[in-house]
Amino acid sequence: MGHQQERATRTRRLMLKSAAEVFDREGYASARLADISAHARMSTGALHFHFANKEDLARTVVNEARGILWRAARIPYEKNGEPLQALVDISHTLGQLLSWDVVARSGLRLDTEWPRGGRQQFIHAWHACLQRLLDRADERGTLRPEIQPQPLICAIVAATTGMGVLIKGGTGERTRMGFTGFWQGFLPGLAASNVLDGLNPGGTTDLVDYAVTASRYLPYDPEEAADAERAAKGLL
Structure with missing residues (x-):
């Protein structure tokens, strides 16, 4: 160059x-x-x-944000073998990014609020990711038997995106405390009793920190994001 x-x-x-x-x-x-x-x-x-214009600029911010958030979420999704802990780790990762990365936060807001046609792609890809993790946990017997996944997914999506945006500009520790408190209250109603004690509501610190740092440097595969979006459309 x-x-x-x-x-x-x-x-x-x-x-x-x-x-x-x-x-x-x-x-x-x-x-x-x-x-x-x-x-x-x-x-x-x-x-x-x-x-070219404001719309072109906004679209570019949205695409950059999707790439940052997608790369970050993939790391704990792929590296943590326990699906419920992976879910917690992804939420902490996204919360950290949304609280201090203005491109990620602004792009997510534009993706959900911008008055244009089409679905909000990152939110629906995140929805599909949660569905996969809960399905995997159910297969492994680590979910409470009475769990109904769809209401839980809606709550987790709202918490992970909303809390990260609301704590914008806060320290990483403040964001981590907010998500830790959410999972301390949420996990007992989600996880089977035999795995609950092994889950860390504060997230796997090293993995979360790595995912947040690496998200800007790892390659972004738009086709994988499109696959997640297609899967999400089939769930909603």
Whole structure:
């Protein structure tokens, strides 16, 4: 990559972060390109060189957020063999990212609130992931027998996304405490008694920290995200 291309890439990422900060603060409808370019300390013309309009910029923020969150969630999903602990670890990972990563947080909000056609892709992919984990736990006999998965999935989706957004700008410890408290109250009604004591509501710290850090650097496979979205459509 030449020097000019590197500079263009850095400029584009700066504009993307500035846009995410303005969208996060103002919302899509109220955000103006002039405010975004001023926040990035660049001209509106420079912004238009990289992005056609506000919709194009918002779509790019959404796609970047999906990639960050998807990469992060995959790590505990694949590396933790106990499905309920994997579920806890993913929630802590997403909560950490949403609380301090403005691109992830703003992109998720745009994905769920932006007035356009289509489903909210990350939320529905997360829904499908939860369904798989609970199905796997059920097969292993680690769920309480009276559990009905769909209400639980709705509660977990709301908690993991809502809490991470509400604690924005907070310290990682504050976010971790919030999710730990949620799982301390939630796991006894979810997990079979023979596995409950082996679950850590505070998350597997090393795994969560690694997932949060690595999420920006690991390759993102859009086709895998599309597979999760297709699976989610079949569940809802």
